[in-house]
Amino acid sequence: MDPSQNSAAAAAAALGGGGNGTINPQNTDASAARATKTTDDPKQNLNQVINSIQKTLGLIHQLYLTVSSFNVASQLPLLQRLNSLVLELDNMTKMAETCNIQVPMQVLNLIDNGKNPDEFTRDVLNGCIAKNQITKGKTDAFKGLRRHLLEELEQAFPNEVESYREIRATSAAESKRLAQAQSILPNGDVKVKPEL
Numbered sequence: 001m002d003p004s005q006n007s008a009a010a011a012a013a014a015l016g017g018g019g020n021g022t023i024n025p026q027n028t029d030a031s032a033a034r035a036t037k038t039t040d041d042p043k044q045n046l047n048q049v050i051n052s053i054q055k056t057l058g059l060i061h062q063l064y065l066t067v068s069s070f071n072v073a074s075q076l077p078l079l080q081r082l083n084s085l086v087l088e089l090d091n092m093t094k095m096a097e098t099c100n101i102q103v104p105m106q107v108l109n110l111i112d113n114g115k116n117p118d119e120f121t122r123d124v125l126n127g128c129i130a131k132n133q134i135t136k137g138k139t140d141a142f143k144g145l146r147r148h149l150l151e152e153l154e155q156a157f158p159n160e161v162e163s164y165r166e167i168r169a170t171s172a173a174e175s176k177r178l179a180q181a182q183s184i185l186p187n188g189d190v191k192v193k194p195e196l
Helices: 003-014 025-036 042-068 072-096 105-112 118-156 158-182
Strands: none
Touching (some): 042 072
């Protein structure tokens, strides 16, 4: 037995199939009954869809093995596997209706083109980094402009700039004090922001 047949046998065993690669029809009925149950937990719904996809992949692999070594005696197992595949695809469709997952079209296009969907994630992150650097450059430019304007204003209006700096320092200290006061609980503990 080659490694692909070993993995097919393991997949068949994991999917509830018999030792000879046939699928127990009661398992398919049980999975269809699970699909009709609606739960409110999106993670569980997603896990059910993932399990159904894995089961479908195992069935497709079993079909491949049956078709590649087809003879007259394997016609009945082939029909049983085809029926199991159709039932599982129907089951998967019913379960997928309970999942609200949005996949960007670019990811689907990459998959259709035979590329890794991680490329999309990498491109999105690189785009975010580039936009972040542009925004950082703009904020640095505004900080430089503010500093330059304050220097020019200080030369022209030294008293007003000194008054402005005192007002800014006072309001910054007041803002900091209010922020600290809001983060202290009545018992003296400090509120901690939950990490997401």
